[in-house]
Amino acid sequence: MPGALTRLYCIFGNPVRHSLSPRMHNAAFSALGMDAVYLAFEPSSIKDALAAMRALPIHGASVTIPYKTPVLPLLDSVDELAARIGSVNTVVNRNGSLHGANTDGRGALTALERAGFSARDKSVLVVGNGGSARAVAFTLLAAGARVLVAGRNESRIAALSAELAASYPGVAHRTLNSLDRALMKDIDAIVNTTPVGMGSDTHDTPIDASLLASAHLVMDIVYAPPMTRLLREARDAGCTIVQGTDMLLYQGVLQFELWTGMSAPVEIMRATIIDAMPHAVPE
Numbered sequence: 001m002p003g004a005l006t007r008l009y010c011i012f013g014n015p016v017r018h019s020l021s022p023r024m025h026n027a028a029f030s031a032l033g034m035d036a037v038y039l040a041f042e043p044s045s046i047k048d049a050l051a052a053m054r055a056l057p058i059h060g061a062s063v064t065i066p067y068k069t070p071v072l073p074l075l076d077s078v079d080e081l082a083a084r085i086g087s088v089n090t091v092v093n094r095n096g097s098l099h100g101a102n103t104d105g106r107g108a109l110t111a112l113e114r115a116g117f118s119a120r121d122k123s124v125l126v127v128g129n130g131g132s133a134r135a136v137a138f139t140l141l142a143a144g145a146r147v148l149v150a151g152r153n154e155s156r157i158a159a160l161s162a163e164l165a166a167s168y169p170g171v172a173h174r175t176l177n178s179l180d181r182a183l184m185k186d187i188d189a190i191v192n193t194t195p196v197g198m199g200s201d202t203h204d205t206p207i208d209a210s211l212l213a214s215a216h217l218v219m220d221i222v223y224a225p226p227m228t229r230l231l232r233e234a235r236d237a238g239c240t241i242v243q244g245t246d247m248l249l250y251q252g253v254l255q256f257e258l259w260t261g262m263s264a265p266v267e268i269m270r271a272t273i274i275d276a277m278p279h280a281v282p283e
Contacts, residue, residue: 007036008056009259012049012071013064014042020276021062024252027272031265046071054096060259061091062252068131075100081142084167085135090255101258104132105139107251108191108221114250115242117217120144123186127176127206128193129156132221134163136193141168148187149173151194179211189217190234197228205229214238221247226277245273 011021017040025038036059043049046067053061063071068087072078075091078100082088088100109119122145126137129151137147141164149164151157154175161173174183196206197220207230212218218234223244231241249270256264 002037003035005035007034008058009036009038009060010053010058011038011040011062011064012043012046012067013062014044014066016040016042016064019064020248020273021252023276024249024269024272025256028256028265028269031268032262034260047074050074050091050098053091053093053098057093057096059093060255061093062255063089063091072100074098081105081138085131085138087131087135089251090258092258102135103251103254103258104247105135105137106254107249108136108219108247109139109143110250110254111242111246112189112191112217112219114246115217115219115240117189117240122146122188123148125150125179125184125187125190126193127151127191129153129160130193132193133160136191136221137164137171138167140191141171147171150176150179152176176206179207181211184211184213184216187216189219192218192220192222192228192230195222197230198222198224203229205233209233209237212237212239216240217242219247220244223248224277245270245277249273 011019019040022038022040029036068089071088076097082100082102085102088102090101090103092099119140124140124145124147126133126147126149141147149157149161157173161171165171192206194206196204202225212234217240219242220228220230221244222228226243226245234241253264253266
């Protein structure tokens with residue numbers, strides 16, 4: 001039973017009432033016998049939410065839509081990767097000083113590494129131009145990968161490519177309809193960061209199946225459904241596949257370890273996510 005000494009953790013966003021994060025983190029606390037609880041809040045003001053975080057105190061917070069970018073200038077410090085990405089999904093309360101980090105990209109990278117992929121000197125096609133694309137691309141580049149970004153909107157994909165290239169020269173971009181087999185022969189991994197294939201959009205895919213080859217590792221960050229059309233067609237082509245639930249898991253594992261300084265019970269957290277999947281609504 002939570003009491004006055006119970007350590008508080010939470011997620012700030014709107015909406016978050018269907019988030020899987022409370023189940024995942026509370027299962028981790030329980031597995032380690034910690035007197036801690038993780039709650040979901042839908043604040044109308046992220047500034048007020050951070051004031052409450054300092055006052056209560058709340059020891060750690062996840063941050064999701066629509067606050068990942070607005071929260072950044074309100075924090076006392078932000079790690080270098082989060083600053084480059086331009087968004088924060090994790091806040092650590094260090095005795096009233098709030099530190100921001102971004103575990104989205106590192107969660108994706110960890111999921112890829114657990115599938116046997118080493119980013120250094122590999123060529124990765126990152127599909128998308130939103131916040132997740134930025135996080136994944138910056139993290140892969142920092143890990144030594146070569147990145148090609150692709151999307152449907154030429155101007156947006158060009159803008160993202162230029163932003164990435166300012167820190168990591170050599171980043172290229174293509175529109176999705178210009179991808180061909182010759183180009184794809186040089187690609188080692190494909191990461192879809194778009195919502196294509198999510199929810200009621202299950203019959204669509206961002207990459208034509210004819211472009212997939214057995215040499216590709218294919219990851220889709222969409223986790224509802226866990227097996228998207230892209231992943232089904234990649235599996236049928238003989239590719240190694242990585243599901244979005246793995247990124248969800250590892251970004252949460254990294255958050256837990258930043259907050260607590262303890263090793264996360266990864267398999268407990270994984271089982272909790274899998275058990276909750278029929279009830280999941282994408283965040």
